[in-house]
Amino acid sequence: xxxxxxxxxxxxxxxxxxxxxxxxxxxxxxxxxxxxxxxxxxxxxxxxxxxxxxxxxxxxxxxxxxxxxxxxxxxxxxxxxxxxxxxxxxxxxxxxxx
Amino acid sequence: xxxxxxxxxxxxxxxxxxxxxxxxxxxxxxxxxxxxxxxxxxxxxxxxxxxxxxxxxxxxxxxxxxxxxxxxxxxxxxxxxxxxxxxxxxxxxxxxxxxxxxxxxxxxxxxxxxxxxxxxxxxxxxxxxxxxxxxxxxxxxxxxxxxxxxxxxxxxxxxxxxxxxxxxxxxxxxxxxxxxxxxxxxxxxxxxxxxxxxxxxxxxxxxxxxxxxxxxxxxxxxxxxxxxxxxxxxxxxxxxxxxxxxxxxxxxxxxxxxxxxxxxxxxxxxxxxxxxxxxxxxxxxxxxxxxxxxxxxxxxxxxxxxxxxxxxxxxxxxxxxxxxxxxxxxxxxxxxxxxxxxxxxxxxxxxxxxxxxxxxxxxxxxxxxxxxxxxxxxxxxxxxxxxxxxxxxxxxxxxxxxxxxxxxxxxxxxxxxxxxxxxxxxxxxxxxxxxxxxxxxxxxxxxxxxxxxxxxxxxxxxxxxxxxxxxxxxxxxxxxxxxxxxxxxxxxxxxxxx
Numbered sequence: 001x002x003x004x005x006x007x008x009x010x011x012x013x014x015x016x017x018x019x020x021x022x023x024x025x026x027x028x029x030x031x032x033x034x035x036x037x038x039x040x041x042x043x044x045x046x047x048x049x050x051x052x053x054x055x056x057x058x059x060x061x062x063x064x065x066x067x068x069x070x071x072x073x074x075x076x077x078x079x080x081x082x083x084x085x086x087x088x089x090x091x092x093x094x095x096x097x098x
Numbered sequence: 099x100x101x102x103x104x105x106x107x108x109x110x111x112x113x114x115x116x117x118x119x120x121x122x123x124x125x126x127x128x129x130x131x132x133x134x135x136x137x138x139x140x141x142x143x144x145x146x147x148x149x150x151x152x153x154x155x156x157x158x159x160x161x162x163x164x165x166x167x168x169x170x171x172x173x174x175x176x177x178x179x180x181x182x183x184x185x186x187x188x189x190x191x192x193x194x195x196x197x198x199x200x201x202x203x204x205x206x207x208x209x210x211x212x213x214x215x216x217x218x219x220x221x222x223x224x225x226x227x228x229x230x231x232x233x234x235x236x237x238x239x240x241x242x243x244x245x246x247x248x249x250x251x252x253x254x255x256x257x258x259x260x261x262x263x264x265x266x267x268x269x270x271x272x273x274x275x276x277x278x279x280x281x282x283x284x285x286x287x288x289x290x291x292x293x294x295x296x297x298x299x300x301x302x303x304x305x306x307x308x309x310x311x312x313x314x315x316x317x318x319x320x321x322x323x324x325x326x327x328x329x330x331x332x333x334x335x336x337x338x339x340x341x342x343x344x345x346x347x348x349x350x351x352x353x354x355x356x357x358x359x360x361x362x363x364x365x366x367x368x369x370x371x372x373x374x375x376x377x378x379x380x381x382x383x384x385x386x387x388x389x390x391x392x393x394x395x396x397x398x399x400x401x402x403x404x405x406x407x408x409x410x411x412x413x414x415x416x417x418x419x420x421x422x423x424x425x426x427x428x429x430x431x432x433x434x435x436x437x438x439x440x441x442x443x444x445x446x447x448x449x450x451x452x453x454x455x456x457x458x459x460x461x462x463x464x465x466x467x468x469x470x471x472x473x474x475x476x477x478x479x480x481x482x483x484x485x486x487x488x489x490x491x492x493x494x495x496x497x498x499x500x501x502x503x504x505x506x507x508x509x510x511x512x513x514x515x516x517x518x519x520x521x522x523x524x525x526x527x528x529x530x531x532x533x534x535x536x537x538x539x540x541x542x543x544x545x546x547x548x549x550x551x552x553x554x555x556x557x558x559x560x561x562x563x564x565x566x567x568x569x570x571x572x573x574x575x576x577x578x579x580x581x582x583x584x585x586x587x588x589x590x591x592x593x594x595x596x
Contacts, residue, residue: 056534080426
C-alpha cells in the first residue's frame with residue numbers, strides 16, 4: 001500500500017514549482033493513495049532480467065550538417081515575451097534570493 | 099456539399115464544379131450555425147482560411163499542378179503551432195500566445211494547399227479522454243450533446259462528425275486520436291511513431307506523442323496521412339524512410355489471404371455488450387472479404403495502463419517545466435521585488451488545470467530519487483514486455499484488431515471526479531503507443547443498447563501502416579454495403595441546415 005502524505009505532496013509541488021492551496025494538497029494526497037496502488041502493479045512483472053525501454057526507436061545520436069539555416073529574428077523570438085527590455089526577455093529577480 | 103468526403107470535395111474542385119473559397123465559406127457558415135452547441139473550435143481563422151482558399155483557387159485558375167487535397171478545409175488540433183494563430187493547448191498558461199513559427203505538420207498542410215479553418219478544442223496539454231479538461235469548456239458529442247466527444251482530440255472528432263470540417267489533425271499519446279474517432283463515428287489514425295514530424299507539436303510525452311490524420315472515410319484519412327508524413331530533420335526522432343503507401347492500400351482494400359489477429363486480452367470483461375457485438379460482426383465481415391481470423395495473446399497488456407500512467411506523467415513533468423513564465427505565455431505575480439521562483443509558482447498554480455497538476459506531481463514523484471527504480475524504471479521494463487508481446491503476435495498475424503474502447507461515449511461529468519475510471523477508457527489504445535506501432539480506429543456501427551457509435555481498432559507493425567489501411571478500407575466497404583449509407587447519416591440533425 002503506497003501513499004503520499006499532505007506534506008509529501010507539498011514537497012513535490014515545491015519541486016515542480018506549483019503553488020498549491022491546502023485543499024489541493026489534501027485532495028491530491030487522498031487521490032494518490034488510489035492512483036499509486038494502481039500504477040504500482042508494474043512492479044509485479046518488472047524482473048531484473050528485463051531490459052528497460054525508454055523510447056520506441058533504437059536511436060543513438062542523430063546529427064545534421066553544421067550549416068547555418070534561417071532562424072527566428074529577435075523580434076519574432078520576443079513576440080510572446082511577458083516582458084522585454086532592450087531586445088531581451090525581462091525576467092524577475094533570480095540572484096540574491098539566498 | 100459539406101456532407102461529402104474530402105476526396106469528393108477534391109474531385110469537385112478539380113472539375114471546376116466549385117471553388118475552394120465557396121467550399122471554405124460553406125464550412126465557416128456551418129461552424130457559425132452549429133458550433134455554439136458543439137464547441138469544437140477554440141479559434142476560427144475566417145480571414146486566414148479564406149485567403150488561403152483564394153490563393154489555391156488562383157493557382158488552379160492558372161493551371162498549376164496541385165496536390166490531391168488542395169483547397170479542401172481542415173480543422174487543426176490546438177496543440178499544433180501555427181504561425182500567427184493563437185495556440186493554447188486548451189490551457190490558460192498559453193492563452194493569447196501566437197507562435198512565431200509553423201509546426202512541420204502545418205508547413206506540410208500549407209505546402210499541400212489544405213485550407214486551415216481554425217484550432218480545435220482538446221483536454222489541456224492533451225491529458226484526458228473526454229475534452230472536459232480543456233480550460234475553455236468541454237466539447238459536445240454531435241451524436242448526443244450531453245455526452246463527451248472523446249479526448250484529448252474531442253474538438254477534432256466533433257468537428258468531423260458535425261460536418262464542420264472534412265479533415266482534421268489529431269495527436270495520439272495514449273489514444274487521443276483513436277478514442278475520439280471511436281465515440282463520434284469517425285476515422286482516426288495514429289501513424290507509426292516517427293512517421294509524422296513532432297516539430298511544433300507542443301510536447302506532452304515525447305516518447306509516446308504522435309500526430310496523425312482524422313477524417314470521415316479511410317481514403318480521406320490516407321490522403322491526409324501522405325500529406326503530413328515524411329522525414330523531417332527538425333525532429334530527431336523522425337524516421338528517415340519512404341512514407342508507407344497508405345493511399346494505394348486504402349484504394350485497393352484487399353485483405354484476401356491476410357491474417358488478422360484478435361487480441362484475446364483486449365475484449366471480454368469490462369467491454370460493453372454492444373461494443374462486443376459490433377466487434378464480432380466486423381470480424382465476420384473481414385472473414386467474408388477473404389481474411390483469415392486468428393487469435394493471439396498479449397499477456398503483458400494488462401500492465402500497459404499502469405506503465406502508461408507512470409511514463410506519460412514522468413515525461414510530462416519534465417516537458418511542462420518549460421512553462422515557466424519567462425519567455426512566453428502567462429506571467430502572474432511579477433510585482434516589484436518578487437523572485438523568479440515565486441512568479442513561476444504562482445503562474446503555474448493559475449495557469450495549469452487540475453489534471454495537468456495531478457500528472458506533473460505524479461511524474462515528479464515517479465522520477466524522484468528513491469522511487470525511480472520502483473516506478474519509472476519498472477514501467478520502462480513493462481514497455482519492453484509489451485513490445486515483445488507485439489513482436490510475437492505479429493509473427494502470427496499481419497495486423498491485430500480489438501474494439502477501440504470498452505464503452506461508447508459517456509456523459510459529460512460522469513467520470514470527471516474519478517481519474518482512474520477515466521484512465522480505463524484508454525485500456526485498448528495505450529499498448530500501441532508503448533510500442534510505437536500504428537493504430538487506426540474506424541466506425542463499426544452503433545451499440546444496440548444506446549444507439550451510439552462503436553470503434554474498431556486495427557494495429558499494424560512499425561512502418562507497415564499500409565496494412566491497417568487495407569483492412570480498414572475492406573471493413574468500411576463491407577459495412578457500407580450492409581448499412582446502405584454512411585453511419586453519420588444516422589446522427590441527429592444539428593441546429594444548422596443539412
